Amino acid sequence: MNKLGYDFMQMCRRNRDGSQTTQYQRSRSLRAMSNELQTLGYRNLRAESLKPKHVEALVDHWRQGGVSDATLKNRLAHVRWWAEKVGKSSVVPRDNSALGVADRSYATQGNKAQELDPRVTSIPDERIQVSLVLQREFGLRREESMKIKPASADQGDRLVLQGSWTKGGRERDIPIRTETQRAALNRAHRLAGPGSLIPAEKSYAQHLKRYEYLLGQAGLSRMHGLRHAYAQARYLELTGRAAPAAGGIASRELTPEQRTVDHEARLVISRELGHEREQITMIYLGR
Template identity: 35%
Template sequence: MSRNFGLGSRNMVTAAQFALNNTVQAAGMGFSHAAETGRNFAQFAAFARENGVKQMEYINRELVIEYGQQLADRVSNNEIGQGHAQNAVSAINTLMRIATQGEWQRVSPTRECGIDQRSAIRETPPTGLDRTQLERGIAALSERGVAIAELAREFGLRTKEASLLNARSALREATSRGAVTISDGTKGGREREIPLTSARQLAVLERAAAAQRAARAVMPADQNWKSWRENGLRDIRETLQQHGVSRLHDLRSAYACDRYQQITGYAAPVLGGQAPRDIDREARLQIANELGHGRISITNSYLGNSA
């Protein structure tokens, strides 16, 4: 049986390049587009091999969606842009469509992988908003997994920020100042401060500090960010998905909705509420700062659109 749909090589990346070259020669694609598609597919092929898939015939939509969800997390952590992540998934779709002669069923970068468009407006409540439901998923996590999920839910942290947080230091600061400074893993290295507004947050920091043990951060001391992101965080995400939490990033949205209610006295727009315009704007500005965003408009993707 031929491998990689008989494209001329037993190596997935080389076979993909042969397919793209043939498409260019048939005037079905430009050189620069083919080169970019090849680079993106090569990165996916490395992910596929790590997951035991070494032939194109065994690439399925579930594998591509899992890869796309990892890209979505990297977008949320500001490691890559939305456009780059969407193009990466589109490249896999393009290559697989060529390899299967049109039989490939396209994977949506936004709808199925959760790679948000910059202008997206949240129209459905975030998963993880219901703490009772979330607690069932958290109960199935490791001690560090619990820390990551709870820090995202109760402080609105990105997964990278939660992973790199020195929870012991944060607990001391929270106890003495009533606020936590977030500096590691932030967008552009910009520090921000998150206020303590509930006893629940202090309890979360206590559990995270216990999970951290002697390490310098919540993330295990024997792993770097890349290995933790691709293994530990993936396990956390998959476990929460099994319990109805579609993405870790949704826990940031849940935090934002809670804060909107606390600040304005109204439910977030995505939950059917609407504060007066001036109060709405003040709340969005505060929430944008707490989430580490420089633009108030980004809150539309967390809270829904204002009137």
């Protein structure tokens, strides 16, 4: 038994959550994970060592092994239990879809892409307006669109995001391809100067609170659909056809040649969105 497996055994003995069947399944699942992580090259791990890369490595390993979504959900429930017990709940996304594991009902939920609403211009804070524009033009997450420092990120032909701005600390590049992207960046430069789009006198938490309040005042709420719109626009550009979620051909109906192009496009889009797994693009593009 490796060190991580030993930690799991002790955790399960101390925490008798759920029925006996649940406890047995959880213990068995966690022991298997300790061995899988060791096989994947993560040696000498302890329970407190849990990081996003370990969760993603497990999900990718299970995917490659042909594990069904239903089984993946069960295993992720055990990973969340692990994360909770070591005080790292934030390491595992609350929504399985963030890991490319969609609920059965997801495919019927329709296209979640959204373009910039005209009401954005009524928001009485131009920094927040620009953050929303950057979310649409570059597929940025909300936090990234606030923490970004245009003076250092703008490399002329690409946007380089530093790990301190991004989820999981992953640096990434996003190509600057269009005039609207350049216009958005020029506007961000003017507002941020050498800093970020968070005012110097405010913390991220304070600015986020203002962001949420002003969006609510404008009648807007979650704007994650802007990332969906970016992904679908890139898919159209890279493949020459609309994404399945936008009314395009479903993946199962593609020719072998089209499947190759589809796969390559999804890998590109996944990286630009800050992911490394092709499977997660079904959330944005459909299947």
